[in-house]
Amino acid sequence: KKKIGIVTGGGDCPGLNAVIRAIVKAAALQGWESIGIHGGYDGLLTPMKTRPLSIKDMDGLLVRGGTILGTASSGPFSAKTGQGKTRQIDSSILAQAKTNFDRLGLSALVAIGGDGTLTVALQMHEHGWPVVGVPKTIDNDLDATLMTFGFDTAVSCAVDALDRLHSTAQSHDRVMVLEVMGRYAGWIAAQAGLAGGADVILIPEFPFNYDAVCRKINARETEGKLFTLVIVAEGASPAGQDLIAGFANHTDREIRLGGIGEQVAEEIQSRTGKESRCVVLGHLQRGGTPTQFDRQLCTRFGVYAVQMIARNQFGMMAALTGTGIAPVFLADAVDRIRTVPREGELVMTARALGISFGDG
Ligand code: F6P
Secondary structure (H helix, E strand, O other): OOEEEEEEOOOOOOOHHHHHHHHHHHHHHOOOEEEEEOOHHHHHOOOOOEEEEOOHHHOOOOOOOOOOOOOOOOOOOOOEOOOOOEOOOOHHHHHHHHHHHHHOOOOEEEEEEOHHHHHHHHHHHHOOOOEEEEEEOOOOOEOOOOOOEOHHHHHHHHHHHHHHHHHHHHHHOOEEEEEEOOOOOOHHHHHHHHHOOOOEEEOOOOOEOHHHHHHHHHHHHHOOOOOEEEEEEOOOOEOOOOOOHHHOOOOHHHOOOOOHHHHHHHHHHHHHOOOEEEEEOHHHHHOOOOOHHHHHHHHHHHHHHHHHHHOOOOOEEEEEEOOEEEEEEHHHHOOOEOOOOOOOHHHHHHHHOOOEOOOO
């Protein structure tokens, strides 16, 4: 009989509760106990913040946004610097957490999180902890898995916003700019742009230039299309102005990207004379109920995490691969950003429709 700890870390994300539910239910069916760790890994420090999780506690969690365990994206377990570089967690902090982990009688830990949280999980594993991971991030930029949970919900939110902006852009003959999340990779902007009929997609993978963006808007005008939809990832930057690199000496907490959408709308208006407006979707993408796809993915990841523990597959993460859910090494997933391939099918499909990446 095992006793497993569950922790959620980093930014919140739709589906965290659905993963917790799947783990607790699958573990209980094996006769195992589950312990929830509160406020990220900090809940393992003294004084500990933990509580037993029963099947009854899981009622309604499949659809509930956020995380009942709370989360932390800064503090002693912050494993990333401002530019996403890895930092070693203080060994006295790790030792204190391990003492409490052992005191709780835990036989394994499931870490649910993105690059930062799973980097800590890897460091714990390297110090002998029995850890497994579940990949979370709305940005979908984690390596070794085809998809992270939360991404599908974030894309759906962005597509809904584009649909709404489409009708108001058309009514006013305006350029509407939608800024979405995506600090290092443009998956949300690229996929939502395709599904929501954007005319211009600006992502970190393609430094853009305003001449190309305005050429697209003017070309539409010539065709009699008097409105334009632009979707821009928060980490996109005009060629020659690397906004992320500009934050090189700052910590993660100090980075507040925002602002690129507003800059794009202002430049378009001043260069084309067309009325332009910007909407920043922000944390709306991270809240609320997960889509049916994410509910399935979360459930599959959660159940698989329990199976990995049963097989002693520690230091590994549940991943979505071409054939289903499979274990991959945490070391192969973290510390590398999976960006949108510049010559990949997604980009080529968009280009074939005449969508501009502002790089022409
Ligand atoms: O999950 C990553 C992310 O969504 C980024 O795209 C964004 O920059 C960041 O989280 C914002 O997080 P917070 O405001 O919680 O620090």
